[in-house]
Structures are given as C-alpha cells and as structure tokens.
Amino acid sequence: xxxxxxxxxxxxxxxxxxxxxxxxxxxxxxxxxxxxxxxxxxxxxxxxxxxxxxxxxxxxxxxxxxxxxxxxxxxxxxxxxxxxxxxxxxxxxxxxxxxxxxxxxxxxxxxxxxxxxxxxxxxxxxxxxxxxxxxxxxxxxxxxxxxxxxxxxxxxxxxxxxxxxxxxxxxxxxxxxxxxxxxxxxxxxxxxxxxxxxxxxxxxxxxxxxxxxxxxxxxxxxxxxxxxxxxxxxxxxxxxxxxxxxxxxxxxxxxxxxxxxxxxxxxxxxxxxxxxxxxxxxxxxxxxxxxxxxxxxxxxxxxxxxxxxxxxxxxxxxxxxxxxxxxxxxxxxxxxxxxxx
Amino acid sequence: xxxxxxxxxxxxxxxxxxxxxxxxxxxxxxxxxxxxxxxxxxxxxxxxxxxxxxxxxxxxxxxxxxxxxxxxxxxxxxxxxxxxxxxxxxxxxxxxxxxxxxxxxxxxxxxxxxxxxxxxxxxxxxxxxxxxxxxxxxxxxxxxxxxxxxxxxxxxxxxxxxxxxxxxxxxxxxxxxxxxxxxxxxxxxxxxxxxxxxxxxxxxxxxxxxxxxxxxxxxxxxxxxxxxxxxxxxxxxxxxxxxxxxxxxxxxxxxxxxxxxxxxxxxxxxxxxxxxxxxxxxxxxxxxxxxxxxxxxxxxxxxxxxxxxxxxxxxxxxxxxxxxxxxxxxxxxxxxxxxxx
DNA sequence: ATAATTTGCTAAATCCGTTTAGTTTTTCTA
DNA sequence: TAGAAAAACTAAACGGATTTAGCAAATTAT
Numbered sequence: 001x002x003x004x005x006x007x008x009x010x011x012x013x014x015x016x017x018x019x020x021x022x023x024x025x026x027x028x029x030x031x032x033x034x035x036x037x038x039x040x041x042x043x044x045x046x047x048x049x050x051x052x053x054x055x056x057x058x059x060x061x062x063x064x065x066x067x068x069x070x071x072x073x074x075x076x077x078x079x080x081x082x083x084x085x086x087x088x089x090x091x092x093x094x095x096x097x098x099x100x101x102x103x104x105x106x107x108x109x110x111x112x113x114x115x116x117x118x119x120x121x122x123x124x125x126x127x128x129x130x131x132x133x134x135x136x137x138x139x140x141x142x143x144x145x146x147x148x149x150x151x152x153x154x155x156x157x158x159x160x161x162x163x164x165x166x167x168x169x170x171x172x173x174x175x176x177x178x179x180x181x182x183x184x185x186x187x188x189x190x191x192x193x194x195x196x197x198x199x200x201x202x203x204x205x206x207x208x209x210x211x212x213x214x215x216x217x218x219x220x221x222x223x224x225x226x227x228x229x230x231x232x233x234x235x236x237x238x239x240x241x242x243x244x245x246x247x248x249x250x251x252x253x254x255x256x257x258x259x260x261x262x263x264x265x266x267x268x269x270x271x272x273x274x275x276x277x278x279x280x281x282x283x284x285x286x287x288x289x290x291x292x293x294x295x296x297x298x299x300x301x302x303x304x305x306x307x308x309x310x311x312x313x314x315x316x317x318x319x320x321x322x323x324x325x326x327x328x329x330x331x332x333x334x335x336x337x338x339x340x341x
Numbered sequence: 342x343x344x345x346x347x348x349x350x351x352x353x354x355x356x357x358x359x360x361x362x363x364x365x366x367x368x369x370x371x372x373x374x375x376x377x378x379x380x381x382x383x384x385x386x387x388x389x390x391x392x393x394x395x396x397x398x399x400x401x402x403x404x405x406x407x408x409x410x411x412x413x414x415x416x417x418x419x420x421x422x423x424x425x426x427x428x429x430x431x432x433x434x435x436x437x438x439x440x441x442x443x444x445x446x447x448x449x450x451x452x453x454x455x456x457x458x459x460x461x462x463x464x465x466x467x468x469x470x471x472x473x474x475x476x477x478x479x480x481x482x483x484x485x486x487x488x489x490x491x492x493x494x495x496x497x498x499x500x501x502x503x504x505x506x507x508x509x510x511x512x513x514x515x516x517x518x519x520x521x522x523x524x525x526x527x528x529x530x531x532x533x534x535x536x537x538x539x540x541x542x543x544x545x546x547x548x549x550x551x552x553x554x555x556x557x558x559x560x561x562x563x564x565x566x567x568x569x570x571x572x573x574x575x576x577x578x579x580x581x582x583x584x585x586x587x588x589x590x591x592x593x594x595x596x597x598x599x600x601x602x603x604x605x606x607x608x609x610x611x612x613x614x615x616x617x618x619x620x621x622x623x624x625x626x627x628x629x630x631x632x633x634x635x636x637x638x639x640x641x642x643x644x645x646x647x648x649x650x651x652x653x654x655x656x657x658x659x660x661x662x663x664x665x666x667x668x669x670x671x672x673x674x675x676x677x678x679x680x681x682x
Numbered sequence: 683a684t685a686a687t688t689t690g691c692t693a694a695a696t697c698c699g700t701t702t703a704g705t706t707t708t709t710c711t712a
Numbered sequence: 713t714a715g716a717a718a719a720a721c722t723a724a725a726c727g728g729a730t731t732t733a734g735c736a737a738a739t740t741a742t
Contacts (some may be wrong), residue, residue, distance in 0.1 A: 004484075006728055017692045022730060033689050055460035056401040057728035060697050075416065075441075076426035085417035088443055092450070097457055099440035100416070102429055109433070116438055119396035143345075258626035282621070285599035287628040347698055358722045363700060374719050398698035401727050688739065696730080708719070 005051050014045060025053065059121045068308065069117035070100040071110060071127045073151070078251060079278050079295070080128070083150075086301035087126065094309070096123070105222070107132030118145065124308045126150060131193060146311035148304055152195040153324075160311060162303045162325045166196045169293040169329035170203030173247050173275045176291075176331055178211050180339045182245035182273055186216035188233060188257055189249035200249050200277060216243055226256055233260035237272075245273035245337070251280055254290070274336045289334035296327050303327065346392050355386060366394065400462045409649065410458035411441040412451060412468045414492070419592065420619050420636070421469070424491075427642035428467065435650070437464070446563065448473030459486065465649045467491060472534060487652035489645055493536040494665075501652060503644045503666040507537045510634040510670035511544030514588050514616045517632070517672055519552050521680045523586035523614055527557035529574060529598055530590035541590050541618060557584055567597055574601035578613075586614035586678070592621055595631070615677045630675035637668050644668065 125147035279294035466488035
C-alpha cells in the first residue's frame with residue numbers, strides 16, 4: 001500500500017506550518033487571516049497531489065464523523081432496504097454518509113454493532129431494535145448519543161422514535177375485508193413481543209371483536225425455516241376451511257402464504273381474500289394484484305432524518321422532550337381483497 | 342455526551358503504564374511477560390468500567406479497521422441487498438464488519454464513497470462499479486488496496502472480479518424459449534455500456550442469430566421514470582403484436598414489463614411468454630410463476646469474500662495474477678415461459 | 683517617532699491507541 | 713557473590729488531523 005500523503009508532508013514540502021494548511025483546507029483561511037496567495041498555493045498543491053484528509057485522524061480529534069449508523073433488522077428485506085435507500089439519499093444531501101448493518105434480530109450482534117459505531121464516533125444512530133438491547137439503548141440515552149428508533153420501540157424507555165400506527169393499519173385492513181363481506185378472517189403473524197407485531201395483533205383483535213366475529217389466529221415462530229412456514233400455513237388453511245380472508249402480518253409471511261394457498265389449490269380472492277402488511281413493488285403486478293397496508297416510506301425516512309438531525313443539532317438526548325412520531329399507514333386496495341361480483 | 346474512558350484513564354487509576362494496558366487488552370500479556378495477577382486486575386477493571394477501545398485511534402495507528410466497504414449500485418434492489426446480506430454474514434463470522442453504500446450509478450458519488458472508505462482505512466472493498474470510475478479503480482490497484490469488483494468489470498483493467506456468465510445466461514433463456522416453440526422473442530434491456538448489460542445483449546443476439554430469427558430489441562434509458570418505462574414497453578408491444586415472448590434484462594424492467602403486459606391485456610404465457618433476469622422470491626408465487634435466469638447468490642457472495650480475503654492476506658493487488666471468477670447462472674423454469682398445451 | 687493594532691502565520695497540545703526500545707528488578711549460573 | 717539472563721514493566725514516539733494561544737512583521741493611530 002502506498003503510504004498516503006499527510007498534512008505534515010505538505011507542510012514540509014511547502015515549508016509552512018501544518019496548522020496553516022489545516023485552516024486553509026477547512027475553509028478558515030479568511031477567518032484566520034491567511035493570505036489569498038498562500039491559500040491558493042496550498043489548495044493547488046493539494047489538488048495536484050490528490051491529497052485527502054485522513055478521516056480517522058479528523059474524527060479522532062473532533063469527535064465528529066459526518067456518518068450516521070443505520071442498524072436494520074435485515075437489509076435483504078424490501079422494507080428495510082427501501083428505508084435505507086431513502087435515508088441515504090437525504091443524508092447524503094446534507095453531507096452525511098450512512099453506514100448500515102443488519103442485526104438479524106440478534107441482540108448480541110446488535111450490541112456489538114452499536115459499540116462499533118460508538119467507537120467510531122458516528123454522529124447519530126437510526127435503529128430497529130431487537131428485544132434484549134434495552135440496556136444498551138438506555139446507555140445511549142445517558143451517554144447522550146443522538147439516536148432514533150424505528151419500526152418498533154421500547155415502551156419502557158423514553159426515547160425518540162418514528163413508527164407507524166400498526167394497530168390502525170391492521171384494523172383498517174380487517175375493516176375493509178368486513179365491508180367487502182368476508183366473515184372468517186384469519187391473521188397470520190409471527191410470535192413476537194416486538195411492539196409492531198403486538199400492535200398489529202391488537203388491531204386485528206379489536207376489529208374482529210367489534211364485529212363480534214370469530215378470530216382465526218396463526219402465530220409462527222420467528223426461527224422457522226421457509227418450508228416449515230409454508231407447511232404451517234398450509235395445514236392451518238386445511239384445518240380451517242371456512243376461512244375466507246387472510247391478513248398477513250409481514251411480507252415474508254405473505255410470500256410463504258401465497259405458496260401455501262397454491263398448495264391448497266385456493267384461488268385469490270374467490271376462495272380466500274388476501275391482504276399483506278407492507279406494500280411491495282411486485283404486489284401491483286400480481287395476478288390478481290395484492291391489497292396491502294402500506295407504510296409511508298418517504299415520510300418515514302424523512303421523519304427519521306429530521307428527528308435525528310434535531311437531536312444532533314441539540315447535541316444529544318438530554319435536551320428536552322423526546323420526539324415520538326406515529327405515522328399513518330395507508331390501505332392500498334387491489335383485487336386480492338375484493339369480493340367477486 | 343459523556344466523555345468516554347480511555348487507556349490513559351485506566352493507567353492513571355491503576356497506576357500502571359498505558360503500554361501495559363494495551364498489551365493486556367490485546368491478549369499479548371503472555372508474550373510481553375505481564376504477570377497474570379496484573380493482567381487479571383486490568384481485565385476486571387476494564388469489564389467493570391465497561392471500557393471500549395476507541396476504534397478510530399486504533400485504526401489510525403495500525404492502519405487496519407476490520408471493516409470491509411461494500412459499494413453497490415442500489416441497496417434497495419433485491420439482487421444487491423441479498424448479496425449484501427450474504428456477504429455480511431460471512432464477513433461477520435471472520436470478525437469483519439461490513440459497511441455498505443449505494444452508488445446510484447453515479448460516478449462522482451462512487452468516487453466520494455471510495456475516498457471516504459479509503460480515508461477510514463477499510464481493509465478491503467467490494468464494488469459494483471459504474472462507468473466513469475476507471476481512474477479511481479486503477480488508483481486502488483496502484484495504491485495496492487485490496488478490492489474485488491462484481492456484477493460488472495472493466496475489461497481494460499486487470500483487476501480481481503467475480504461475475505456471472507451473462508452471455509450464457511441470456512442465451513440459455515432464449516434457447517429455452519426457442520425449444521418451447523416461441524419465434525418472436527423480444528429483449529427488453531437498459532441502454533447501458535456496462536459489461537453485464539452488454540453481455541446479456543450479446544447472449545440474446547447470439548441465440549437469435551443462431552436460430553436465424555428476427556430480433557426484437559427495446560433499449561430503455563437508465564434515467565427513465567417508472568411510468569415512462571411502462572409506456573415505452575407498452576407501445577413497443579403494441580407496435581410489435583407478433584412478439585410471443587420477452588426476456589427482461591433486469592428485475593426492474595420485468596416489473597414495469599408486467600404492468601405494460603397488463604395494459605396491453607396480454608396473458609402470460611398464452612399471449613406472451615416471459616423470462617426475467619435475476620430471480621426473485623416472489624417469482625415463485627406469481628400467477629403464473631415466472632421463469633428466471635438466477636444468479637448463484639451464495640456462491641457469488643462466498644467467492645467475493647474468498648477473493649477479497651485472499652488479497653487482503655497477501656496485502657494487496659500487486660502480488661501475483663488477478664483472480665477472475667465467472668460463475669454460471671441457472672435457468673429456473675416456471676410456467677411463464679411454457680407453451681400452452 | 684512610538685504605541686497600538688492588524689495581519690499573517692506558527693508551536694505545541696490534544697484526541698487515543700500501538701509498538702519499539704529500553705529500564706529496573708528478580709532469579710539463576712558459574 | 714559477581715555477572716548473566718529472565719521477568720515484569722514503562723517511556724516515548726507515532727499515526728494524522730484540529731485548535732488554542734501567541735509571536736513577529738507590517739500598518740495605523742497618536
């Protein structure tokens with residue numbers, strides 16, 4: 001590896017002080033009363049030699065990094081990767097870079113990631129938190145690191161977060177199915193104590209109870225292999241032939257659910273109507289197109305950035321109230337949830 | 342922000358030298374003949390105080406970071422996010438973290454990202470390179486930074502890369518359609534001079550020429566908005582009503598293509614057969630399921646990591662031949678490309 | 683002509699680890 | 713029991729920037 005040129009090298013070559021160079025490079029030439037002549041000379045030299053500041057040294061000294069750490073559950077998931085992309089775009093415009101990592105919902109890994117980000121002086125965190133990192137998150141609070149949670153949050157902690165109204169999301173989905181005349185509406189979800197999942201279940205239950213109908217609930221273990229999930233849904237459908245509509249709590253479940261529906265030789269929506277939670281680009285072109293509870297991706301990512309920058313501007317978490325945004329999801333009605341006729 | 346504890350602090354508190362602490366923390370206690378008693382004392386203290394090394398300082402001194410920079414075209418794209426996820430998993434097991442960024446195929450942004458990674462001492466790069474960064478890439482070569490290109494490469498540069506045999510991928514797709522009896526096979530692709538796109542076009546052309554058939558080519562500008570893409574494909578189909586099969590060069594085009602096919606009121610595969618390039622989880626559950634040229638994701642990500650680590654082990658690029666792997670894609674045949682009957 | 687400013691620039695401390703080249707103390711050998 | 717060798721640590725330089733405090737020369741004010 002070619003050793004890179006440093007400010008010291010430039011200082012030696014041009015026979016001036018390192019401080020002077022630093023001021024010039026940081027655009028503080030005027031402020032520090034460096035002559036235009038010298039400033040130009042340095043800048044030219046820098047350009048000629050293709051000099052780049054060592055960001056490590058800079059961050060070490062300043063404590064700032066112009067980097068935001070984004071910690072998502074699984075970057076391969078369309079929801080998270082879309083958010084990541086949108087956040088990256090916005091942050092980039094503000095001169096910040098994003099580095100992202102996946103937790104795979106593993107608290108140990110997540111804690112490691114948080115510490116790695118901390119020890120690299122990221123300026124802020126955006127986190128989808130698995131259960132089990134409550135301590136680490138409250139450490140972020142007390143240590144006054146700017147951060148925002150999203151997708152889910154810890155009710156017991158007073159943190160900033162941006163989430164969607166999951167309860168309402170599930171509720172309007174079920175209510176739409178009710179209006180269409182479906183009566184035996186199932187909810188296929190993950191067995192999870194994460195807030196977003198709990199709320200979706202609550203929304204489903206609320207709508208079913210209000211309509212005085214019978215719930216049909218299938219909770220699947222997070223660890224199940226895809227084929228296992230298909231089998232579980234498949235046998236669930238076989239056992240409950242009266243089910244005429246299904247709300248899937250996540251896209252991943254919807255995917256396996258479609259497979260199960262195929263295996264049971266059911267037609268959407270004639271035999272069974274379907275709604276997914278989280279929209280997906282492909283849902284629009286499915287045959288039939290799939291109705292979905294859609295999270296406001298743009299709004300979500302903008303809010304995340306806004307909240308985080310607010311915190312960063314204020315220099316941390318102990319300055320005032322926490323900011324908690326709850327965005328409204330939208331039901332995008334397509335043919336998969338419409339009664340024939 | 343609470344100021345964090347440093348080795349100096351520990352040194353002062355325990356009244357020993359900073360070097361000693363460093364040796365102990367780095368597991369060099371034996372080697373440096375530090376007594377077990379002192380080592381234990383320090384380790385206990387470190388645990389008690391929840392001390393974490395400052396990774397910036399460490400990297401600054403050592404030049405290593407245990408971080409790999411992954412630069413993809415668009416993390417929101419299922420292909421790239423899947424690769425990212427798989428690479429992350431493997432790297433994590435080796436004690437490396439991944440930080441990833443999207444280029445959006447913008448050379449300027451990509452160069453910035455590469456420089457940012459460089460200035461943060463990442464140990465290696467994995468890059469999907471847009472055109473226009475050839476100079477930067479050859480700089481990586483001369484500066485002896487370990488890196489691997491993937492998805493596409495620069496024929497004029499002698500670098501490591503892992504790609505798939507795009508020509509064969511497109512060719513076997515068309516040949517399959519020919520075997521099924523389709524005669525008017527269209528290729529919908531992006532106007533691009535990136536190698537993967539050029540090769541896919543070559544594969545299509547080769548298969549069509551060998552069969553002595555008429556090509557039907559639609560090249561779409563990369564910058565087109567989604568709706569524009571739909572319209573272009575739609576009117577392409579309207580103008581060429583004889584087309585009985587389409588190979589889409591990317592998933593994104595397939596998505597817009599499905600929409601266009603719907604608008605033209607065509608049925609898959611009866612009116613028009615369809616094959617996508619790059620498989621997608623949802624293709625399996627489409628109605629009908631969609632045939633796809635599938636990249637060997639596991640193999641791809643493993644190869645990338647293997648090649649990169651080889652380079653990193655050798656300490657850079659000027660030690661020996663470049664490693665260029667070409668993986669074979671697989672045609673996953675589903676109903677969308679089967680002739681009725 | 684001298685003091686007070688202003689201009690233009692620099693020295694040195696600092697951020698926090700790593701690592702080389704010792705130094706001091708203890709133990710062993712002759 | 714002197715001298716060699718081993719054991720147990722440590723001082724200080726280094727990596728590459730930022731930033732405070734301050735110095736010398738040139739201007740301006742008096």
